[in-house]
Amino acid sequence: MKYIFYYNTKIGRIGIEENGVAITRLDFIHKDVQEEIIEKHETVLLKEAIKQLNEYLDGKRTSFDLPLEPKGTEFQKKVWNALKEIPFGETRSYGEIAKIIGNEKASRAVGMANNKNPIAIIVPCHRVIGANGKLVGYAGGLDLKEKLLNLEKNNEK
Template identity: 70%
Template sequence: MENVYYYNTKIGKISIVENGAAITKICFVNKDELNVEGNETELLRKAIKQLEEFFEGERNCFDLPLAPKGTEFQRKVWSALQEIPFGETRSYGEIAQIVGNEKAARAVGMANNKNPIPIIIPCHRVIGANGKLVGYAGGLNIKEKLLKIEKDYKR
């Protein structure tokens, strides 16, 4: 059984979902969805506490069990994203090389787009080859905020 809870954060409204053992999703929420009933568990409280610490520059890595659902390739990309150091970025092409297929930059972009646990699996750290911000499920304004948090608090 999945549990979900909704939170107001520094970057906007989000929902966090867990399956009883691990975090499975983080979603950016529009205003209408925020009134949905949820079940706040200990794991969800731990997740929001760590996210709030991240937003305040007090945490640069997460210590949470994660269970993202995706294809083998997507999971490989998401694993590579977790290796990008706090405060740094990589291009889609660089991630493609890391996962062993230098021609898969577009596929990396699609895997990034399907990342079910943004922020914790830091897809916001992936940028275009020209250094420009491109694509983000929460919108480019949130991607920019997340990168600014990391730049301002890089240790």
């Protein structure tokens, strides 16, 4: 059974989804959500996820300790696992992630996988920037990406 619950946070409205075992999605809600065929129910796991997310947004948490099961291709999962290894307060370029996963010519594919990350913030795709150091693409918008990076920069332990 899938469960989803919607929360108002410091960064706006988000939806967190889980499958009974692990977190499967974290979405930024930019408009009214259509009713879905997913039970809206706040589970123990969803409560823990929002608790950890709020601690992160308050500058009190630098990493997440949640079971995760993002759905994607093997390549995407490889990229997302590499994203989880980027330390709090640091960034990597798409090319650097490509090298980390052993395919240095795959920076565009890394960008596409980054774009498809279903568990934003917890799988920190906001920590990936362009090779020139510029902020590029983010599901929550570049303003939010900059805000998250600044939050991390200002709260490094």
